Amino acid sequence: MGVMAGSFSNKEVAQILREVAAAYEVKGNSYFQARAYHAAAEVIEQAGTLIKDLWEQGKLQELPGIGGNISQHLDELFRTGKVKHFTQVKKGLPPGMFPLLQIPGLGPKSAYKLAKALNVKSVNDLKKACQQNRVARLEGFGKTSQEKILHSLKSFLTKTPARMLLPVADYTAQKIISFLAPLPSIIRVDPLGSLRRMASTIGDIDLAVASSNPAQIIDKFLKFPDTQEIINQGKVEASLRLSNGTRVDLRVQDAAGYGALLQHYTGSKRHNIHLRELARTKNLSLSEYGIRKGGKRGRLIKFATEEEFYSYLGLDWIPPELREDTGEIEAAQEKKLPQLVKTSDIKGDLHVHCNFDLEESHDAGQSSIEEIAQKGIELGYHYIAIGNHSPSVSRHNQDQIRHLILAKQKEINRVQKKFPQIKLLNMIEVDVLANKTLALDDNNLKLLDIAIAGVHSSLNQPKEQMTERVLAALNNPYIHGLAHPTGRLLNQRKGYELNWDKVFTACIKGDKFLEINSFYNRLDLPDMLIKQAIKAGVKLAINTDAHEINSLNLIKYGVATARRGWAEKKNIINTKNTFP
Numbered sequence: 401m402g403v404m405a406g407s408f409s410n411k412e413v414a415q416i417l418r419e420v421a422a423a424y425e426v427k428g429n430s431y432f433q434a435r436a437y438h439a440a441a442e443v444i445e446q447a448g449t450l451i452k453d454l455w456e457q458g459k460l461q462e463l464p465g466i467g468g469n470i471s472q473h474l475d476e477l478f479r480t481g482k483v484k485h486f487t488q489v490k491k492g493l494p495p496g497m498f499p500l501l502q503i504p505g506l507g508p509k510s511a512y513k514l515a516k517a518l519n520v521k522s523v524n525d526l527k528k529a530c531q532q533n534r535v536a537r538l539e540g541f542g543k544t545s546q547e548k549i550l551h552s553l554k555s556f557l558t559k560t561p562a563r564m565l566l567p568v569a570d571y572t573a574q575k576i577i578s579f580l581a582p583l584p585s586i587i588r589v590d591p592l593g594s595l596r597r598m599a600s601t602i603g604d605i606d607l608a609v610a611s612s613n614p615a616q617i618i619d620k621f622l623k624f625p626d627t628q629e630i631i632n633q634g635k636v637e638a639s640l641r642l643s644n645g646t647r648v649d650l651r652v653q654d655a656a657g658y659g660a661l662l663q664h665y666t667g668s669k670r671h672n673i674h675l676r677e678l679a680r681t682k683n684l685s686l687s688e689y690g691i692r693k694g695g696k697r698g699r700l701i702k703f704a705t706e707e708e709f710y711s712y713l714g715l716d717w718i719p720p721e722l723r724e725d726t727g728e729i730e731a732a733q734e735k736k737l738p739q740l741v742k743t744s745d746i747k748g749d750l751h752v753h754c755n756f757d758l759e760e761s762h763d764a765g766q767s768s769i770e771e772i773a774q775k776g777i778e779l780g781y782h783y784i785a786i787g788n789h790s791p792s793v794s795r796h797n798q799d800q801i802r803h804l805i806l807a808k809q810k811e812i813n814r815v816q817k818k819f820p821q822i823k824l825l826n827m828i829e830v831d832v833l834a835n836k837t838l839a840l841d842d843n844n845l846k847l848l849d850i851a852i853a854g855v856h857s858s859l860n861q862p863k864e865q866m867t868e869r870v871l872a873a874l875n876n877p878y879i880h881g882l883a884h885p886t887g888r889l890l891n892q893r894k895g896y897e898l899n900w901d902k903v904f905t906a907c908i909k910g911d912k913f914l915e916i917n918s919f920y921n922r923l924d925l926p927d928m929l930i931k932q933a934i935k936a937g938v939k940l941a942i943n944t945d946a947h948e949i950n951s952l953n954l955i956k957y958g959v960a961t962a963r964r965g966w967a968e969k970k971n972i973i974n975t976k977n978t979f980p
């Protein structure tokens with residue numbers, strides 16, 4: 401086809417990857433590949449840097465979720481204009497299904513059926529087919545589905561873009577910060593808003609700069625590469641839109657008043673409203689410039705740091721992750737803020753996938769046991785779980801599974817001898833099957849150092865049934881904990897519902913952990929549930945669920961989510977020096 405390397409926008413690359421994800425999903429043989437491609441598409445679409453530039457700099461794998469395999473395929477794409485592997489994956493599928501993937505709520509399988517049965521080739525074709533009542537007559541669709549599709553088609557044109565995933569927003573912000581960093585007049589730069597509070601998804605990117613030379617800062621900021629449009633250019637603030645549509649706002653303040661600016665624009669709105677009410681009782685008024693005594697016309701007091709700002713109000717400094725008005729202001733008044741867990745507290749990762757061939761139910765990791773051990777040492781870990789999904793139960797009996805586990809143990813033992821400084825744990829993420837049984841029997845579970853239960857199929861079971869399913873797993877004496885407990889995928893699906901009281905009770909009774917999964921589109925448990933779990937006395941583990949060693953670096957986002965849930969070091973089991 402001869403597309404020139406370099407003619408790909410992030411959006412185009414994302415669409416290519418989405419089509420591959422859809423093909424995997426329709427063919428139904430590769431759950432993890434489908435998810436990995438979908439997630440990579442999301443990350444690339446949201447990245448504030450041109451993916452092709454990253455490729456030229458050899459930095460593709462800097463992006464979260466772009467592992468070895470995908471980056472190799474992208475390399476082929478940029479060099480030759482197409483990817484042999486992608487063509488192969490899409491082989492046999494009607495090309496008309498792919499444009500339909502853009503319609504919200506229309507999954508790949510439906511797109512496939514519509515394209516195949518009705519010869520639909522475009523969004524417009526589908527609209528016509530609906531209007532001619534042809535979709536309603538199609539088996540498995542019916543009148544309701546047809547109306548739903550028509551409704552989606554209407555909202556399709558006015559749809560709002562998805563929010564950015566936290567690691568992607570963080571990555572983009574860091575790019576801009578390092579672009580500005582060489583300027584001599586810069587004293588400090590910080591992200592603001594939901595990014596500084598480390599929320600799981602982010603809207604716009606906001607940055608604050610401490611400097612006595614705002615003109616110099618703004619001049620440089622507006623020269624950031626990949627800028628599509630300058631939205632606003634003022635004396636102390638400016639806004640631009642990146643080529644991927646992300647808006648970036650920058651504010652400059654002199655060092656003497658920087659603390660108030662940082663506090664004001666970090667929010668959250670609710671936190672600041674509560675803070676203003678508190679200030680009013682002391683006859684003070686707050687703004688991004690500082691605090692005025694005796695109301696709005698009083699003398700302005702400036703604050704170089706947030707610590708001084710909060711202290712003036714009689715409060716301990718509140719970590720940004722807590723600023724959601726869920727009790728942090730009261731706690732700061734009483735000097736009872738939690739000592740939040742830090743990334744440096746983490747002593748091991750209990751959920752990493754390796755490429756040892758365990759003939760798994762869904763896809764294996766991409767890194768070898770040896771590579772994982774080395775990466776663990778690099779991160780200063782004392783132990784690391786060498787994981788796999790459970791072998792597929794349709795293709796293996798328990799005796800065959802036993803042999804696979806023992807073969808893997810042999811390989812772990814071999815690598816362990818080479819790396820005595822880190823303890824390698826034989827781990828399996830055990831499928832909790834739709835009928836409430838586990839994919840491994842007790843005799844096989846016993847062979848493992850750690851077994852984590854995970855729900856990966858029949859995700860739309862009703863709440864009570866799903867709860868029973870999870871409880872059955874947690875009641876097994878050989879299961880240590882529950883992976884990604886809600887099953888949510890950010891921007892993609894909400895996750896299943898569980899009766900959390902029952903789940904918490906089972907965890908406490910059986911001494912099981914709930915996972916805080918750091919994978920960038922999971923961040924699961926969500927912060928609110930972390931807080932509830934801690935209150936109930938449930939122990940937690942922060943893991944990455946990495947399928948290649950790069951993703952082990954995502955741990956800081958799991959830690960950030962834990963911090964948003966008020967977690968302290970003592971609540972997290974993998975802050976201990978040994979496991980268990």
Ligand SMILES: [Zn+2]
Nearest residue numbers: 829854883884
């Ligand atoms: Zn899983």
Ligand SMILES: [Zn+2]
Nearest residue numbers: 751753829945
């Ligand atoms: Zn996993």
